Amino acid sequence: MSNIDNTSSTAASRASSPNAAPAPIIERFDGQSSDGTPLTAVYAAQPAADVAFALVFPGDDLPRFVHWGKPLPVAAAAAADQGTATVSCSVSGLAAVADEALLSLYDAQRPQRVSGMLNDTAWPSVMPTQAESWIGEPRLNVRRAGVELFCKFAVTDIETTVADGTVPTVVVTADDAEQGVRLVWTAELLASGLVRQRAAIENIATVAADESSNIHEAAASLEIGNVELGFPIPATATEILTTTGHHLRERSPQRQPLTIGRFAKSTWVGRPDFDASLLLSSGAPGFGFEHGDVYSVHVGWSGNSALTAERLPYTTGLIGGGELLFGGEIELAAGERYESPWLYGAVGTGLNGVAARFHDQLRRWHPELLTKPRPVILNTWEAVYFDHDFETLARLADKAVESGVERFVVDDGWFGSRRDDSSGLGDWQISGDVWPEGPHGLKALADYVHARGMEFGLWFEPEMVNPDSDMFRAHPDWVLKPTAGRLPMEGRFQQVVDLTNPDAYAYVYGQMDRLIGELGIDYIKWDHNKLVTEAVSPKSGRPAVHGQTLAVYRIFHDLRQAHPGLEIESCSSGGGRVDLGILEHADRIWVSDCVDPVERADIQRYTSLLVPPVMMGEHVGASPAHSTHRATSQQMRMATAFFGHMGIEWNLLAEPQEAIGLLGEWTAEYKKRRSLFAGGLCLHADLGDPAVRLDGMMAADGAEAVFRFTQLTTSQSYPASPVPLPGLDPQALYRVRPFDVNLDLEAAGLANGQSPLGWWNENGVIVSGQALAAYGLRMPALHPAQAVLFDVRRIG
Numbered sequence: 001m002s003n004i005d006n007t008s009s010t011a012a013s014r015a016s017s018p019n020a021a022p023a024p025i026i027e028r029f030d031g032q033s034s035d036g037t038p039l040t041a042v043y044a045a046q047p048a049a050d051v052a053f054a055l056v057f058p059g060d061d062l063p064r065f066v067h068w069g070k071p072l073p074v075a076a077a078a079a080a081d082q083g084t085a086t087v088s089c090s091v092s093g094l095a096a097v098a099d100e101a102l103l104s105l106y107d108a109q110r111p112q113r114v115s116g117m118l119n120d121t122a123w124p125s126v127m128p129t130q131a132e133s134w135i136g137e138p139r140l141n142v143r144r145a146g147v148e149l150f151c152k153f154a155v156t157d158i159e160t161t162v163a164d165g166t167v168p169t170v171v172v173t174a175d176d177a178e179q180g181v182r183l184v185w186t187a188e189l190l191a192s193g194l195v196r197q198r199a200a201i202e203n204i205a206t207v208a209a210d211e212s213s214n215i216h217e218a219a220a221s222l223e224i225g226n227v228e229l230g231f232p233i234p235a236t237a238t239e240i241l242t243t244t245g246h247h248l249r250e251r252s253p254q255r256q257p258l259t260i261g262r263f264a265k266s267t268w269v270g271r272p273d274f275d276a277s278l279l280l281s282s283g284a285p286g287f288g289f290e291h292g293d294v295y296s297v298h299v300g301w302s303g304n305s306a307l308t309a310e311r312l313p314y315t316t317g318l319i320g321g322g323e324l325l326f327g328g329e330i331e332l333a334a335g336e337r338y339e340s341p342w343l344y345g346a347v348g349t350g351l352n353g354v355a356a357r358f359h360d361q362l363r364r365w366h367p368e369l370l371t372k373p374r375p376v377i378l379n380t381w382e383a384v385y386f387d388h389d390f391e392t393l394a395r396l397a398d399k400a401v402e403s404g405v406e407r408f409v410v411d412d413g414w415f416g417s418r419r420d421d422s423s424g425l426g427d428w429q430i431s432g433d434v435w436p437e438g439p440h441g442l443k444a445l446a447d448y449v450h451a452r453g454m455e456f457g458l459w460f461e462p463e464m465v466n467p468d469s470d471m472f473r474a475h476p477d478w479v480l481k482p483t484a485g486r487l488p489m490e491g492r493f494q495q496v497v498d499l500t501n502p503d504a505y506a507y508v509y510g511q512m513d514r515l516i517g518e519l520g521i522d523y524i525k526w527d528h529n530k531l532v533t534e535a536v537s538p539k540s541g542r543p544a545v546h547g548q549t550l551a552v553y554r555i556f557h558d559l560r561q562a563h564p565g566l567e568i569e570s571c572s573s574g575g576g577r578v579d580l581g582i583l584e585h586a587d588r589i590w591v592s593d594c595v596d597p598v599e600r601a602d603i604q605r606y607t608s609l610l611v612p613p614v615m616m617g618e619h620v621g622a623s624p625a626h627s628t629h630r631a632t633s634q635q636m637r638m639a640t641a642f643f644g645h646m647g648i649e650w651n652l653l654a655e656p657q658e659a660i661g662l663l664g665e666w667t668a669e670y671k672k673r674r675s676l677f678a679g680g681l682c683l684h685a686d687l688g689d690p691a692v693r694l695d696g697m698m699a700a701d702g703a704e705a706v707f708r709f710t711q712l713t714t715s716q717s718y719p720a721s722p723v724p725l726p727g728l729d730p731q732a733l734y735r736v737r738p739f740d741v742n743l744d745l746e747a748a749g750l751a752n753g754q755s756p757l758g759w760w761n762e763n764g765v766i767v768s769g770q771a772l773a774a775y776g777l778r779m780p781a782l783h784p785a786q787a788v789l790f791d792v793r794r795i796g
Helices: 073-082 093-109 214-220 350-365 390-402 442-451 470-474 502-519 545-562 597-607 634-641 657-679 769-774
Strands: 005-011 025-032 038-046 051-058 064-069 086-089 140-144 154-163 167-176 181-189 195-203 222-227 229-232 239-246 249-257 261-267 280-283 293-300 305-311 318-323 330-332 337-339 342-349 377-379 407-410 455-460 523-526 567-570 588-590 616-621 645-649 681-684 692-698 704-711 733-738 765-768 786-794
Touching: 025 093, 025 154, 025 167, 038 093, 038 154, 038 167, 038 181, 051 093, 051 181, 064 093, 064 229, 064 342, 195 222, 195 229, 195 330, 222 318, 229 293, 229 342, 249 597, 280 305, 280 318, 293 305, 293 318, 293 350, 318 342, 330 337, 342 350, 350 681, 377 390, 377 616, 390 407, 390 442, 390 657, 407 442, 407 523, 442 455, 442 502, 455 502, 502 545, 545 567, 597 616, 597 634, 597 692, 616 634, 634 657, 634 704, 634 786, 645 657, 657 692, 657 704, 733 769, 765 769
Parallel strands: 377 407, 377 645, 407 455, 455 523, 523 567, 567 588, 588 616, 616 645
Antiparallel strands: 005 025, 005 086, 025 038, 038 051, 051 064, 140 222, 154 167, 167 181, 181 195, 195 337, 195 342, 222 330, 229 318, 239 249, 239 280, 261 305, 280 293, 293 342, 305 318, 681 692, 692 704, 704 786, 733 765, 733 786
């Protein structure tokens, strides 16, 4: 290595306080490789989040990721050695060693040429193309007049900044000047430790011949077929974990080897569906919640998308994804650009470490989660379904108050001819038949709810319409359909409203905006119950999923701007459309339409890989469960709903007072702990017994934790083996005691132990963190489908 020069070393100014969190870093180094190739290296780090990445640019080629993980020790030391904001000078000593160590990653990782390959062996850049010897699945598909372009990009600019003083950012501009295509690639290292990247493709072609010629204009337009980004992973990461599922059983985990070839989890139904994997995670075989270096990716997009893993005989694994586009969906005129969704990457120790980064990011986007306690909800759907009337719902509101509810949500059935799911959808006017104006109207109910000290919420499904509706009869051209004479196959008697049509958008937004103001709506439950298929806009004549997704984001944004304090839940059939694109705008999701706690045990666990429990709707339902007809104890149902944004999906009018009183006790207990759920660390334990689960939430300072032990089925060992508790300080002492609400196991009918459990009493037991982590704690002997909660508090 020679001619090493630190020509642009940028870091946030160091805080003067010695106790201040270390500042984010981004630095640029120039030098050359062992064969004389000019090199530029960019190093970005978030020391407080313990994450960094490094890129190397050979000549004017696109960069390669040469590091993604913990901060590099030499680079961190060099940054501390330099210690100032912006440096442009030759460097020496430790900083020079750091420069060389970063630039040397090119020589350390570049593959040799091998027989049967091209002059360069495949080593994927941030946008691999055949011009750089990438022979895997094409990751950039662009066409002119239907003809594929094979691009070779030359870097023209590298910009490095610390955006807003907190986010190290790299923006790379590269052109294929001959073919008129520009790539602008952006990578950001967020304060949460997430790395996110996106690509913008710009049409920089000009029509050189007759400007009026349609042929030349068509040739100048650029069609975007596919833009897929990725992160390289170490050779040791040879196993991948995703989830599959269906309605009422979402987020079911599946593992497989990352063999040579390509794996893709794709969704073509206009949203991430029940089968969609929130993350694609990789690591050494057997990685778990608590152990193993884990590398995960997520596409922050609420339309069609794919998560992928690919490995060639010549490369290590590449995990990533992007938006999926139909032919003709995105076509750029000269000067126009397409911007891909963000691809998020997370590294951590175990899946708990990865999840913590996504949770941190969502809390940063939604600071109200920490400042406003999440109101306990009662949603009316499983209580009354479509059977609405003022007297019944007012009585239900009274029972809700008695149970500690703080937000009352009226579900489907309040508008138009909506007495069942076959008609009225899209007619967003209050039904006079069900809710006559006056003392028994919907406005009167909203006022009654507010007078009882609760917030008022209302259900909408803004993207859908019944063909049997006034809206459809008046505007049949307002729906997505493949031809003028044929509608897509229906689902739940529904079609999809074309929100890319300005008139349809204005109608939907206008009706929602009006009702929010008139009724004083505090909360919207936003549903989405039909798969978006054959989605062509009659207005444009083109597939419209991309535009539809942007229109949904816009309505969320504009409603919240127009009505400060309004909160919106993304329901989407329960379990659909769970992604960072919608979660940037929504305040929570509905995890699943299945509230059976046995099914929910793993649905909620694997949803929490992306979504913090405080943003996960988890409701106490009836027994037997409406979705599975499985009977479960009230304690099991309440303990399961406790670990999230707690709510009730239950006809309390049909329940005895004893059940209402017990529900009120658990709700009061939840309110005492919900600040811990708002800002705490989510922990899932790796246990050897497949019949049990241990889930926890630990306060940010580690002083307190709440754990839930669930006995899903009978165990091979009897009683169940002791369970280690994750996340504790091994040097600290902790008092462990059961929650008061489940202190008496015999009275509740939960247990089958025939002698007392020594620590299951009001005083609990004091144990060191080391012992709790190593040999664990004996749990109560429980009947199947039962759960208990206990408290862990640090002493001193």
